[in-house]
Amino acid sequence: MRIFADRLMEQLSKQLHPTYLIFGNEPLLIQESRQAIQKAALVQGFEERHRFAIDNSFNWSLVYDCCQAMSLFSSKQIIELELPDTGTNAAIAKELLAVSELLHSDVILVVIGSKLTKAQENAKWFKTLANQGCWVNCLTPDLQRLPQFVQARCRALHLKPDQEAVQMLAQWHEGNLFALTQSLEKLALLYPDGVLTLVRLEESLSRHNHFTAFHWVDALLAGKAKRSQRILRQLEAEGTESVILIRTIQKELVQLLSMANQAKLQPLNQVFESFRIWQSKRPLYSLALNRLQPEKIIQLLQLLTKAELLAKTQYEQPSWPLLHQLSAEICLAQVQL
Known part of the structure; x- marks a missing residue:
């Protein structure tokens, strides 16, 4: 079972x-x-x-x-x-x-x-x-399931967060469930009545979210412009090598281009099967393929090449602004969180 x-x-x-x-x-x-x-x-x-x-x-x-x-x-x-x-x-x-x-x-x-x-x-x-x-x-809860996970953990500790507090806890601890557990235990000690509000969270906790290149890629595929920029800013602040992000998104864009061309001849489900795309990831790729035509993907790869050349040859000039531009163009200026 x-x-x-x-x-x-x-x-x-x-x-x-x-x-x-x-x-x-x-x-x-x-x-x-x-x-x-x-x-x-x-x-x-x-x-x-x-x-x-x-x-x-x-x-x-x-x-x-x-x-x-x-x-x-x-x-x-x-x-x-x-x-x-x-x-x-x-x-x-x-x-x-x-x-x-x-x-x-x-x-x-x-x-x-x-x-x-x-x-x-x-x-x-x-x-x-x-x-x-x-x-x-034992899979990490995705962003949609994370608030439900937070609520379950709060119930176990007899904490009573309001809806805004649940969302804040999920956002602050995304990708770092160990820190979430520690934060909730701290809150249970600080507030014996168990009531959690935004004010209490801001007084008691600091951010513990931990993003990776894969969080960024998922946000880009989904067209979530604000989220992708927020993740990118945090990765930059944490000292992530831009080349790692460049390589990661390059692989995705090359695959998207191949998928887009193949989708002209086959149903999308067959394309996903041939590329061995997990069921949970298919909605993200569907969103990306609906937004991005092959011509646009080629332009994005050209912009990515500029970013890579900059990262590898011009050490005094950061490539991060080009990555932010790339993020905006992949998402086509959507504002969904």
């Missing part, structure tokens, strides 16, 4: 599965999920925990020995396997399948990894382990 991380506590209160697959890109949710499993398992007698970091040179006999340590005097065990950030190769996949055959009632297997690709979701080892237990999805 598959659940999102915010439903894990509810699931654990009903049943303890023999396997848990914790995958995603949000460190806070991954950490909280593994801790929740450990706590629930301890109540049911799983007192021993073994934690292994998997790489190509890992000795899998260590895991086999744990699985086979069955006696009247042995403790029930949790075995945690942390997969490499690059994912699984054929050798690791083979070993995971072998481990799945050794599991028994005195062992809980927890496999932890980064965000899955479609190919990894369909891999035999993953399907085998998922069928034996629970897949916990």
Whole structure:
């Protein structure tokens, strides 16, 4: 079965599965999920925990020995396997399948990894382990789901934010859920009545949002001009190398150009399939393709080339103004937040 991380506590209160697959890109949710499993398992007698970091040179006999340590005097065990950030190769996949055959009632297997690709979701080892237990999805909430996430965290701490406070907390902590958790705990101590307003937030907190180049790209694809400029200003203030942004958006624009040309001959869904665009990203690409004709994308690539030449040859003259111009042109001066 598959659940999102915010439903894990509810699931654990009903049943303890023999396997848990914790995958995603949000460190806070991954950490909280593994801790929740450990706590629930301890109540049911799983007192021993073994934690292994998997790489190509890992000795899998260590895991086999744990699985086979069955006696009247042995403790029930949790075995945690942390997969490499690059994912699984054929050798690791083979070993995971072998481990799945050794599991028994005195062992809980927890496999932890980064965000899955479609190919990894369909891999035999993953399907085998998922069928034996629970897949916990630990993806970072996007900007649309973040206010709902903030409200749920506030309820758990008996905080009562008004709507403006929820939006402010989401905006200030986007991309940094660890800081959000710390901020809410601080607010709970400062205000025993739990009431949160804009005034109280501004008196108590500073901004903790953490943007990456990918936040900027998503805002550009969606045509959100103000948001893209805000992200770009913060990345500039934090000292992000402009070349990183140039390379990131260059890849997207080249792909958009190919997609736009292919869309003249095929339905858009077929184009998305051929470029392996995730379902969650397709609305963003649809918006971009509706706004940007191939001729315009070529002009944007030419402007990007100027920015790259400036960044690499004219160190006394920043390329950031050209990136701001590029952002405005990609969004076509839209003002949606």
